[in-house]
Amino acid sequence: MTQAFDIVIVGAGMVGAALATGLGRSGFRVALVDRGSAPVFDASLSPDIRVSALSAGSERYLSELGVWPDILAMRATPYARLAVWDETPHPLSNLLPRKIADVVFDASNLSARHLGHIVENRITQQALWNCAASLPTVSLFPDKAVTSLDNGDDHAGVTLEDGTDLTCQLVVGADGAASGVRDLAGIGITRDQYQQQAMVISVRYQGPVEDITWQGFYPSGPRAFLPLHSAGNGESWASLVWYDSPEELARLKSLDNSALMAEIQNAFPPELPLLTHIDARASFPIVRQHANTYVNNRVVLAGDAAHTINPLAGQGVNLGFQDARCLQSVIREAKRAGCDLAGPAWLVKYEQQRRPANRRMMLAMDVFYHLFSNRTPPLHLLRNLGLGAAKAMPFARNRVAKYAMGIDDELPLVIRQLTERLPGFKQL
Known part of the structure; x- marks a missing residue:
């Protein structure tokens, strides 16, 4: 059986489902394919261990798609402050205040109510799935894997595992880091795996829901706190992130809940509230990778x-x-101009806008990773000077906050200059 669409999007995670919703609202005939089923939210269940810090810019985009009210109706936790400080011991540790160079980004300094929201991934995904499914121009194909790709000169399409053929002008690969569409299109990647891994722990703590998310930096990696919703009975949920070596995280994962809780309370900064319960834990490798190109003929990646x-x-x-x-803006422009949706000029325009922006953020994260994840005295001095300068200069601090919130499109100048000096910047 063959079905015809304007666009086939493979991958109905948050990004793919958002793109399908935006294009469907613009009248495009869209097929949204995913090997999984629609996510299900149950307010009585513990929070999803996978959460995201959605920026103000993402909230604005989700509002444009019409799904933000649905997300808020389920659950989302606003945070008004973000704190960063260095926890690395140094020769004067016993003489100086513990957080001599802590930096706090505060929404009140930006005339904003909050910096963003912490939202469970399944909530964002379900709101987007529901919205996409309600559009008459969007057809969902859940529980279907793509087995082959047709990337022709004048048409494109995919074949699903049940033999269904979906033809279109453009195929979008939004199917994650291990993208099958990317592989079928023959698009290579550059890939670097960090020495650290990250463990995510879903916990309950005593006290009300906090309005701050923070990260304390240690030589072995940062330890972070992300507030979630109330658990009732004077307790609240939170998500903790512990970066460390694979060997150390394997040891921590082998502990029972009471032993792990004791390790967390001892190893995390004293700002961590008193934990009462561990619900779930998971660890994953940290990898930086970048596709060699976002576009190959009638295939585009997102x-x-x-x-x-x-x-x-x-x-x-x-x-x-x-x-x-x-991407949806570029596709709309192509349609208004009466052009092929996969016209090279249009897809190149998308890559020219997104590759440099993504590359800058990738390298900015590398700056922080290499600057903080070590015990080297000169770098310890440099990062404390940097944090101290950010603390002393509200204008610079607020520029960084606005970029992270998605309000400003450009990284602050000093961070751009640092990233451009990193080895490998030109290759990413």
């Missing part, structure tokens, strides 16, 4: 299929939403 970055500042899904917003 989100993690095109790029993955160090999750240090939680910017991965925000970059993916920026990809989706840009």
Whole structure:
């Protein structure tokens, strides 16, 4: 059986589902294919261990798509402050205040109510799936894997595992870091795996929901706190992130909950509230990869299929939403001009806008990773000077905050200059 569409999007995660919703609202005939089923939210269940810090820019995009009210109706936790400080011991540790160079980004300094929201991934994805499914121009194909790709000169298409053929003008690969579409299109990647891994732990703590998310930096890697919703009975949920060596995280994962809780309370900064319960834990490698090209003929990549970055500042899904917003804008322009949706000039325009922006963020995360994840005295001095300068200069601090919130499109000058001096910047 063959079905015809304007666009086939493979991957119905947050980025793919957002793109399908945006294009469907613009009247394009869209097929949204995913090997998984639609996510299901149940308010009585513990929070999803996978959460994202959605920036103000992502909130604005999701509002344009009409799904932000649905996300808020489920659950989302606003945060008004973001704190960063260095926890590396130094010769004067016993003489100086512990957080001599802590930096706090505060929404009140930006005339904003919040910096962003912490949202469970399944909530964002379900809201987008529901919205896409409600559009008459969008057809969902859940629980279907793509087995082959047709990337012709005048048409494109995919074949599903049940033998269904979907033909179109353009195929979008939004199927994650291990993208099958990217492989079928013959698009290579550059890939670097970090020495660290990250463990995510879903916990409950005593006290009300906090309005701050923070990261303390240690030589072995950062340890982060992300507030979630109330758990009732005077407790709240939170997501913790512990970066460390694979060997150390394997040891931690082998502990029972009471032993792990004791390790966390001892190893995390004293700002961590008193934990009462561990619900779930998972670890994953940290990999930076970038597709050699975002476009091959009638195939275009978006989100993690095109790029993955160090999750240090939680910017991965925000970059993916920026990809989706840009790509749908370019496709609309092509349609208004009466052009082929996969016309090279249009898809190159998308890559020319998104590749440099994604590359800058990837390298900015590398700056922070290499600057903080070590015990080298000169770098220790440099990072504390940098944090101290950011603390002393509100204008510079607020520029960084606006970029992270998706309000400003450009990295602050000093960070751009640092990234451009990193080895490998030109190759990414």
